């Protein structure tokens with residue numbers, strides 16, 4: 001039992017915003033943990049060294065990192081209360097935060113402006129499952145497991161459904177992330193280790209109350225809530241999965257969080273984005289706007305944090321480097337360019353679908369088309385055979401109504417091709 005308790009403290013980085021203290025004495029147990037699991041120490045030392053030598057500015061534009069995600073939603077009675085719109089909103093938030101597109105990125109206090117980084121990682125809701133079938137990227141399960149039972153690792157809920165952990169980032173959505181009866185802990189994640197990948201336990205456990213802003217999302221983290229920032233805790237958990245520590249890791253002691261440009265900081269429940277509380281010697285300002293702090297104003301990662309995450313993603317530890325290979329992106333439906341319906345257009349046409357996600361019927365509005373005859377096709381994420389083919393004589397602007405009740409839930413592509421070979425494409429999501 002000692003081993004389990006120690007490893008839990010080291011490798012499962014817990015985020016509990018509802019409490020004002022860290023529930024896990026990571027530092028004091030490190031030494032004995034590494035005695036028990038020397039391979040974990042070697043992995044972490046290796047990743048530290050990799051991060052020290054990693055320079056993301058050497059990356060080329062071709063090295064776009066895309067991470068396929070699957071959500072496994074668990075609930076005792078109604079898992080489908082977590083909607084596709086809510087999940088897509090969560091993906092949108094990740095894509096904003098990891099590409100410096102979050103609305104408050106420009107509000108970062110001036111002293112930290114030059115340290116802000118654009119991580120350049122994109123996230124994709126998987127549209128092909130491990131068997132090669134189309135999927136919405138969400139699985140639903142009725143059970144009352146919390147996120148930890150029975151062993152502290154969440155083996156119960158993770159055993160209900162897990163997709164290969166080196167092919168998908170698995171996110172298990174639950175009602176209760178810890179095993180303590182509280183419904184308001186936000187989530188937790190493992191740092192990269194082969195141990196978790198081999199055991200099919202790698203990934204993130206997350207509270208449905210803090211997931212996204214879309215239809216079905218909770219008033220706890222809704223856009224109008226005083227806790228709206230809680231929907232961005234997933235950004236924090238993903239960063240743990242990418243090997244980041246809290247900025248207050250090791251408090252005022254070297255090496256802190258292993259990133260040179262994040263100031264040393266006490267864990268400061270009182271420092272509510274106002275630079276309150278005691279500071280470490282030599283630190284004038286703490287980076288309380290960092291996603292890896294516990295404050296309600298998260299809006300940036302630093303340059304060193306970027307290097308550390310990209311180093312972990314380029315390493316074979318837990319096979320993080322497999323997630324974003326072209327082969328894996330093709331297999332998970334996240335390499336859209338491979339679908340044989342690539343956009344080819346000389347004019348900037350606009351196509352929208354309402355509603356999206358689609359229930360049964362959908363209205364397609366288009367504008368700025370070249371007038372003429374078009375062949376319209378709908379393909380699934382694998383491309384291949386058209387699932388619905390129609391011919392239309394189209395004006396410059398107009399609308400078409402379609403009945404898609406026959407299609408299974410999943411991600412599809414609607415394509416309009418005219419006689420000149422111009423092709424306009426729209427991604428459709430069917431609930």
Ligand SMILES: [Zn+2]
Nearest residue numbers: 013014015246
């Ligand atoms: Zn955390």
